[in-house]
Amino acid sequence: MNATVLQKQSLTLPAPAKLNLFLHILGKRDDGYHELQTLFQFLDYGDEITVAPRDDGRIVLAESLPGVADQDNLIYRAARLMADSASCPVPGVTIHIHKQLPMGGGLGGGSSNAATTLLALNRLWGLDMTLERLAQLGLDLGADVPVFVLGHAAWGEGVGEKLTPAQPPEDWFVVLKPRCDISTGEIFSEQGLTRNTPRIKIAPAFEGDASRYRNDCEDVVRRLYPEVHQGLEWLAQFGPARLTGTGACIFGRFPTESKARKIWASRPSGISGFVAKGVNISPLHKKLTELN
Template sequence: MKCSVKAPAKINLSLDVLDKRSDGYHNVEMIMTMVDLADRIDLTKREDGRISIDVSEGFVPVDERNFAYQAAALLKKRFSVKAGVHIYITKRIPIAAGLAGGSSDAAATLKGLNELWGVGLSVEELATLGAEIGSDVPFCVYGGTALATGRGEIIEPLPAPPPLWVVLAKPPIGVSTAHVYGGLDVNTIQHAKTSEMIDALKRQDGQAICHLLHNVLEGVTLKLHPEVAHIKEQMQRFGADGVLMSGSGPTVFGLIEKESRVNRVYNGLRGFCVDVHAVRLIRLGEACLNTDKDDML
């Protein structure tokens, strides 16, 4: 048996930090949605009980540091699964980009193995399991658009945004999420207008969504990495309707209402940034899962 699962990237339409918890995490309010830039997870059942992993991109670990590997190991141990799996990840989502690529790979692996191994868990049970791997994994299990609270693991589905183009641009740098959170002063930040963003989604008001984009981590990252600020400035100059950094960065995304403007923004950024993608928001819920005894769709 084999199965193939798409693992879409996410962006934050808003990201707010409320306070720091006693466990070291922060309480957050995040509105996240998925875009149609996705990794592909190919899962092949092994009869020897082993978990093995290969990745198309050489900079991604192929051991227990990999979130997909962790997802398989957790599911196997928790439910005493005797079978093993070979995981092959075709990477399209930029690595360490603030787009939840690793978390989405883990979520896709959980959903795929739930079918391949016949574990029979509900989406809610898979999301709860995913929270043990990372804060973004539960959202990636559910997919679509949602409000995430707690440390990110409490998910409330929201209406999908109206049809918008998205241009993603990632500079060739890495950003430490822990360092960014460490540089955040919760007492002085300007908080996101989360409830207003939710209302804009319900009204399908693209202009309001672009206007309300907000990420409290952005100020910290822009100070640490001026190249991120430069990408944001250029994306605005080239005509994106709304521009924001995703997660803790360094990827910046631009929302664009008119398709005629997409190429201008994309080509303008390609002049000085290699890792640029023009994609669409995902309008329908979850990533696609295909299973077949012989091959994959």
């Protein structure tokens, strides 16, 4: 640890949402995980993490998440991992979260929170770890954490951790959250899940009609969760609508903010969500650059 660069004041950083613009499942691996191909893009909308230094060496979460023990929270686990990976004792931290992203929505909220915690503590504690090292640590917390750590829209393979930077169009999105919570484990264990989509190359994914690509989890989620099916049917009136991750959030892509907000204003009563812009550089990394 380099004591000369320790952050003396609290630090607030964004933890943005992500979308899986498509998600193909190629097969099941020997380790029980699924082989995937996907395209990650960030949104300019998400949670916010504040880290405040302590002098007693403790890691304290100022707010608990409903139904999640602090020790199981990815934010706490990320902080614990950073402390254990440091080359000398760290001073401790209090972590605040301003939560906007729905849990179990397929927007990567927990993974994004973990990634922001890793980068925030790297700065707060003056650890000087590289992004590559932080991404390696993040993979121990979840397959989606590295893309948030590295901070660039990416083509993902393997379980989603093999990343190649990508430049999808930075369009506007209407993101809707039907009234249900979906377990990733439940969807990936379903017998009816498509697990044999042919592998594609990166270049064709950006050529021609994007509707050729899909989310292989969608059929199973539609069948198990009528709320998602109804939401997709409504949003599809205005253009292609798709599930992100294993759900429950769905999204439609639009070329302008005004078009997206017009659709958002006409949404069915009682459904939550937001309008956001797709961005290829994470808002987290933009903020860190501004602070340098």
